[in-house]
Amino acid sequence: MGPVRPARTQAERRRHTRQALLDAVLLQLEAGESFDALSLRSVARAAGVVPTAFYRHFESMDALGLALVEESFRTLRAMLRDAREGLPPEQVIHRSVEILMEHVRQHRAHFIFVVRVGYTGNVVLRHAIRGEIRLFTSELATDLARFPVLREWTTDDLQMLAGLLVNTMIATVGATVDAPVAAPAAEAEIARVAEKQLRLTMLAVPHWRSERSPR
Amino acid sequence: MGPVRPARTQAERRRHTRQALLDAVLLQLEAGESFDALSLRSVARAAGVVPTAFYRHFESMDALGLALVEESFRTLRAMLRDAREGLPPEQVIHRSVEILMEHVRQHRAHFIFVVRVGYTGNVVLRHAIRGEIRLFTSELATDLARFPVLREWTTDDLQMLAGLLVNTMIATVGATVDAPVAAPAAEAEIARVAEKQLRLTMLAVPHWRSERSPR
DNA sequence: CAAGTTAGTGGACAACTGTTCACTCGGTTA
């Protein structure tokens, strides 16, 4: 069965174990562990590496967590990009939910990480994630501004609307990753509700009058 | 300064330490710790009791957590009750948000517990909390059914709407307990956004046509 | 008041934790 050490160059080897550490955490999260309950040692062990080797890559579990925040939000932004283009103006909502569910299925661990750790006790990670979510919301607000109905909305109102939509998304993701893996019926039900909620929200848009610019 | 052992009867004494254990957890949560990172020993220590005494009251940290779920949702239901009565039909929304913020201020630890642990790795606690939230949502749906505009809505649609409102509440609570304690400006801003979001949501209500009963 | 019950004690246990240190040994570079 040949040598099992495929990483030849030193840089390759480094990248490889680093990723093994990150993946080890994601795997344990997916298995139901809580991030703050993970020990450096268990992570190293799961990555097939001795505890001391951990420090060659991250100075602490927090640092590793921050790396995961980056990695996860790369995924989230890719999703937003997918949603941005190729959205038939009718059924924007239906397609958006489809795209969301699709991404959750494909990057389950990343979404679990964001949705779980974003509410954890760990202050530094929680704030990092909440900050990224704020950014994410702002990006969505900018996207929304392109819709004709929303063209005259104030930035403040757009943020408020984007926040509402993101809340719904987060709750949807939370429900999805909580449901058993690959349970199409449960997923479909969750998607159905999410779609209704988004439809209802958007239904209000034409009737909104901001207090701030009441003209 | 007299004797510091005010619990005379055995039952009193028991109740007293039990509550001390619960409060110790709430306090540590409020201080930023994660529930799954709390150790039985640290809790006992903070309650001023030896580790073995813990077992006289709870067989595990999970059991203690479940007790906290109960305690917390007693608070939440009290809030719902407060909101149910004495809501001037105009400004229902404004008052609801006020009541919510008021309760969060007064029972901060309980809300922190629900909002944090409801997303934690700990499966049994997470499910317990999510179950309670579902119940809570259903109660809200029932309440909503009393509003004239919603009288003809299907139960399914009412649940969907209640879910949307509860999502907004949860997000609002999350933001509030994340903000520094007693920061009126930050709180006011959060309340302002929440109110807008609820207003927007309710704005859609008169225009909603369910797919299911399209008459 | 004597016997019984029980909340809380204190010591011990093996297991696990984060971090340190001196080390090996293969890829990199001068």
Add this chain to the structure above:
DNA sequence: TAACCGAGTGAACAGTTGTCCACTAACTTG
């Protein structure tokens, strides 16, 4: 090729953890 560098090793550390056990002493009950 020789010196170097750095990813990963392995042993050791002091501290903490959950749980077990025999114990005490104060409240309760016959």
